[in-house]
Amino acid sequence: MTTYNNGDYTDGGVKRTCLLDEGAITVSSAYGIGGGSAATYSFAAEIKKGMVVVISTETANTWTNTKGSLLVTKPAATNDLIFGIVISEPEFTKKPATSAAASAIADRLSGNYLRAATVWFPCVTAITKATLVCANKGAVTPGTASILTLDVSEVITSGGITVNDVANSGSANVIPLHYQAQSTTAVGPIMVAFVGGSFLAAN
Numbered sequence: 001m002t003t004y005n006n007g008d009y010t011d012g013g014v015k016r017t018c019l020l021d022e023g024a025i026t027v028s029s030a031y032g033i034g035g036g037s038a039a040t041y042s043f044a045a046e047i048k049k050g051m052v053v054v055i056s057t058e059t060a061n062t063w064t065n066t067k068g069s070l071l072v073t074k075p076a077a078t079n080d081l082i083f084g085i086v087i088s089e090p091e092f093t094k095k096p097a098t099s100a101a102a103s104a105i106a107d108r109l110s111g112n113y114l115r116a117a118t119v120w121f122p123c124v125t126a127i128t129k130a131t132l133v134c135a136n137k138g139a140v141t142p143g144t145a146s147i148l149t150l151d152v153s154e155v156i157t158s159g160g161i162t163v164n165d166v167a168n169s170g171s172a173n174v175i176p177l178h179y180q181a182q183s184t185t186a187v188g189p190i191m192v193a194f195v196g197g198s199f200l201a202a203n
Contacts, residue, residue: 013122014193019066019114020047020090021056021073025102041095045074049089053119054081055143055177058105063178063189065109068129070177070191071142072119081143082175082193088118124193130161132180132190137167140180140190146170148192163192 023044029037047053053072055061061071072084094112096102102113121127132140133151140147149170154162163174165182177191 013120014124014127015087015118015120016070016127017116018053018070018072018084018119019093019109019116020053020086021045021058021061021071021105021108022047022115024104025096025099025108025113027096027099027102039095041092047072047074047086047090047115047117049086049117051086052083053086054083055175057081057142057144057179059179059181060105060109061142061179063191065106066178068189068191069116070119070127071109082121082124082195084119084121086117087120090115090117092116121193123195125196126194127177127191128161128194130163130190130192131158132176132186132188133162133164134180134183134186135164135166136182136184137165139182140165140176140178142177142179143175145172145175145195148174148176150174161192163190 026042028040030040052075054075056071056073092115096111096113101111102108108114133154146168147166147170148163149166151162151164173195175193175195177193180186
């Protein structure tokens, strides 16, 4: 058993380094004891070690924008999404020079102006890369169950994990971790989480 923060968390589940969406970043400056000025940073929705987070449902949370990383944020009252717990101290990947450079999530992703931390997903058995072949059934919203199915014909051909979007009644055991707009032709990588059980809801 490994102890993190104030909780005792078992070594089950999956731990991943995730990008943190903490809202707009405000860049200020403050004077230290020696009289020098240094930049300070505050966050609209700061995430700290020990907090519960969920996969971000932002449309900017795509494989391309995140470079394949997972993007997490604070949960909202209406969320019913896969959750994790932050188990390391957040650290900047790159610090913005101005507030304007990091006000929107698209800007924070393109500029890499995000903090990262290790997140423990206790209910997840595996996280892996898959290929999404869009079937024009609906947008793929990160963190949401029952909207993907296994593409058996592609699996047989390629040997890898290939999934399609569905309007509903997809597999409850595989969760998309990146966004994809509804499309008839889009094909590309996506991270998915498995939460146990069978992945046999197939077209």
